[in-house]
Amino acid sequence: MEETRAKRVDASARMRAVPIAVTPEGFWCCPSPAALHKSLKNNPHHHGGGGNHKPPPPTPPPQQHKTTTPSAPPSRAPSVLSEPVAGDAPDEPPPQPAAAEAEAERHKICVGFGQPETSDVTVVLYGKEGIAVRMSVHGDVLRRSSAFFAEKLSSSSSSSGSGGHGHGSCLEIHDCDDAEIYVETVGLMYCDEAKHKLLKQNVSRVLRIMKVAESLGFHACVKSCMDYLEAVPWVGEEEDNVVSSIRHLQSKAYGVSPLLKRITSDNLKSPTDTLALIMEMVLKSTDDRARREMKALVLNLLKDSNHCTDGSSDISSELLYSSCQGCLDRLRLLFSEATGQEFSVELTRQITLETDNLLWLVEILVNQRICDDFVALWANQSEIEELHGKLPVASRHTVSCITARLFVGIGRGEMLPSKNTRLLLLQVWLQPLIDDYSWLQCSCRSFDRKLVEEGIGQTILTLPLEDQRSMLLAWLGRFLKLGDNCPNLQRAFEVWWRRTFVRPYVSQAR
Numbered sequence: 308m309e310e311t312r313a314k315r316v317d318a319s320a321r322m323r324a325v326p327i328a329v330t331p332e333g334f335w336c337c338p339s340p341a342a343l344h345k346s347l348k349n350n351p352h353h354h355g356g357g358g359n360h361k362p363p364p365p366t367p368p369p370q371q372h373k374t375t376t377p378s379a380p381p382s383r384a385p386s387v388l389s390e391p392v393a394g395d396a397p398d399e400p401p402p403q404p405a406a407a408e409a410e411a412e413r414h415k416i417c418v419g420f421g422q423p424e425t426s427d428v429t430v431v432l433y434g435k436e437g438i439a440v441r442m443s444v445h446g447d448v449l450r451r452s453s454a455f456f457a458e459k460l461s462s463s464s465s466s467s468g469s470g471g472h473g474h475g476s477c478l479e480i481h482d483c484d485d486a487e488i489y490v491e492t493v494g495l496m497y498c499d500e501a502k503h504k505l506l507k508q509n510v511s512r513v514l515r516i517m518k519v520a521e522s523l524g525f526h527a528c529v530k531s532c533m534d535y536l537e538a539v540p541w542v543g544e545e546e547d548n549v550v551s552s553i554r555h556l557q558s559k560a561y562g563v564s565p566l567l568k569r570i571t572s573d574n575l576k577s578p579t580d581t582l583a584l585i586m587e588m589v590l591k592s593t594d595d596r597a598r599r600e601m602k603a604l605v606l607n608l609l610k611d612s613n614h615c616t617d618g619s620s621d622i623s624s625e626l627l628y629s630s631c632q633g634c635l636d637r638l639r640l641l642f643s644e645a646t647g648q649e650f651s652v653e654l655t656r657q658i659t660l661e662t663d664n665l666l667w668l669v670e671i672l673v674n675q676r677i678c679d680d681f682v683a684l685w686a687n688q689s690e691i692e693e694l695h696g697k698l699p700v701a702s703r704h705t706v707s708c709i710t711a712r713l714f715v716g717i718g719r720g721e722m723l724p725s726k727n728t729r730l731l732l733l734q735v736w737l738q739p740l741i742d743d744y745s746w747l748q749c750s751c752r753s754f755d756r757k758l759v760e761e762g763i764g765q766t767i768l769t770l771p772l773e774d775q776r777s778m779l780l781a782w783l784g785r786f787l788k789l790g791d792n793c794p795n796l797q798r799a800f801e802v803w804w805r806r807t808f809v810r811p812y813v814s815q816a817r
Contacts, residue, residue: 418490419443420497428460429477430493434486442493446476452496454524485515492519495528502531510536510545514552521556529561537565546570579623586630590664602667610674624677627668631681634665635688638706642694645702655702662705669712673721682713682724686732695739704746710736711747711759717769718762729766733778737763741785745792756794764799775803 418440419426426443433439449456459478483489495501495516505513517532519525533553541549550570557563589605592598609622638661645654672678695703713732716722724732740747740763747754767778779800786793 415439415441417441417443420494421445421448427476430456431477431479432483432486432489433479433481434483436486438486440486440490442490444493448496449493452525452527454526456523485519488512488515488519492516492523492525492528495520496525500531501528502534505531505535508535510539510541510549514548517552526561529556533561533563533566537569541569579626582622583626586626590630590634606667606670606674609671613674622671622675624675624680627672627675627677628680628684631665631668631672631684634661634668635684635691637661638665639688639691639694642691642698642703646694646697658702659705662708665709666712669709669716673716676721678716678722679724679728682717682722682732683728685709685713686724686728686735689735692735692739696742700743700746704743704750707736707740707743707747708751708754710740711754711762714762714766715758716762718765726770730770730774733766733770737778737782741789741793744789744794760794760796761798763794764796764802767796767799768802772803772806776807779803 416438420443423443426445428444428446428449430442430444430449431439432442446460450460451457456478460476480489495504498504505516508516513532513535517529517536520528520532536549536553549566553561553563553566557567585605589598589601592601638658641654641658641661645651645658669678669681672681691706695706710732713722717724717729748756767775770778779796782794782796783800786795
């Protein structure tokens with residue numbers, strides 16, 4: 308609403324009935340530009356400049372049509388009429404100025420509210436989409452409902468000297484952004500309870516109504532919109548749209564707090580405490596399928612949160628490492644129990660569960676870029692490594708998945724442990740990994756042999772040359788005995804070979 312102007316109404320203006328769009332919920336609304344074009348196309352005599360057709364035969368004066376909505380009495384239904392168009396004029400109208408031609412090109416619509424014969428005010432909307440809407444309304448209704456109209460009608464009455472009633476006055480509103488919603492909002496001023504009219508409307512439309520109502524000072528409608536938004540679900544992008552639409556209303560007495568409480572809380576507990584509770588519940592879950600699904604969900608949510616905050620997600624490393632230490636303690640206890648009795652299916656299941664929990668925690672640590680300390684923690688688990696060799700391979704092989712994941716992470720640069728930690732990891736856990744290698748290939752669906760071999764080789768190649776020599780010669784002896792049941796590190800062996808036997812001679816020659 309960029310501009311408003313008051314003037315007298317031309318009582319002799321002729322009107323012609325045109326279609327009106329009525330929604331299934333009983334709302335009447337201004338026809339859309341597309342509907343108007345379709346209507347004009349189907350009725351050629353509505354087009355201007357029709358010099359090749361004859362004027363229509365005389366007909367009785369058209370009566371004002373009333374469209375009754377399901378939820379309102381007939382006396383309050385709007386009537387929609389069109390202004391006379393060029394087709395009603397003689398075949399060759401006299402030339403018009405540019406401003407008059409632009410005005411003639413507008414699609415003109417008239418809407419009546421309540422009892423049209425008792426209306427005393429005309430409001431003309433000039434929409435940006437090329438539609439001019441003339442509304443026949445009642446001044447007392449507009450003054451009672453809208454602070455904007457109360458002010459405009461008061462100033463119009465004072466200037467015309469009509470004693471405050473504004474009979475025959477007209478308000479022009481230019482550059483109206485949403486003429487359809489504007490007309491609908493004015494219609495809501497005639498309803499005893501606007502909230503009932505908003506039922507079955509979508510969130511997007513209610514936000515549009517609330518925006519117009521707020522600009523008109525129609526406080527009852529804004530409150531009804533707020534009550535509607537507080538009660539209905541927000542789906543997808545609707546949440547952002549609702550929040551952005553209501554934040555500027557916080558300083559006004561519209562009751563914004565109940566809506567904002569859906570996304571914020573004054574007594575919200577620490578995110579770290581909440582995450583600790585969630586992780587504890589997931590780690591202690593007794594249903595395998597539910598545990599797998601929630602692990603995948605929480606991991607993906609943490610990844611998304613990390614991306615949204617540019618890697619600065621505030622997740623406590625103490626919380627994660629405390630969970631890791633708890634899993635390691637339980638795993639050590641299970642290994643001790645398994646070595647003191649015969650093979651137990653239940654012990655194997657529990658070992659597999661703790662191993663899977665550790666792998667999940669490792670993925671979270673990698674995502675948070677704080678996995679370096681876990682490499683050192685795992686490399687120092689000499690007690691678990693000693694017990695590892697005493698268990699049947701069917702019970703213990705899943706533990707080597709943790710070692711394989713750490714080698715892959717070092718090879719990818721996802722974790723940056725120190726040189727001594729990398730060497731200790733190889734010295735403690737490479738042999739157990741080789742011992743379980745055949746079982747890993749057959750029993751673990753997620754095991755990627757090429758990826759693991761590349762990670763082991765890259766980890767060895769990050770060590771000093773002498774350490775590379777000792778590790779690769781030890782590997783060579785095992786590979787020549789085990790073949791495919793041993794990791795194939797030939798690519799790392801080639802790199803070490805060139806570093807040892809080729810490069811020194813090239814340097815001397817230079």
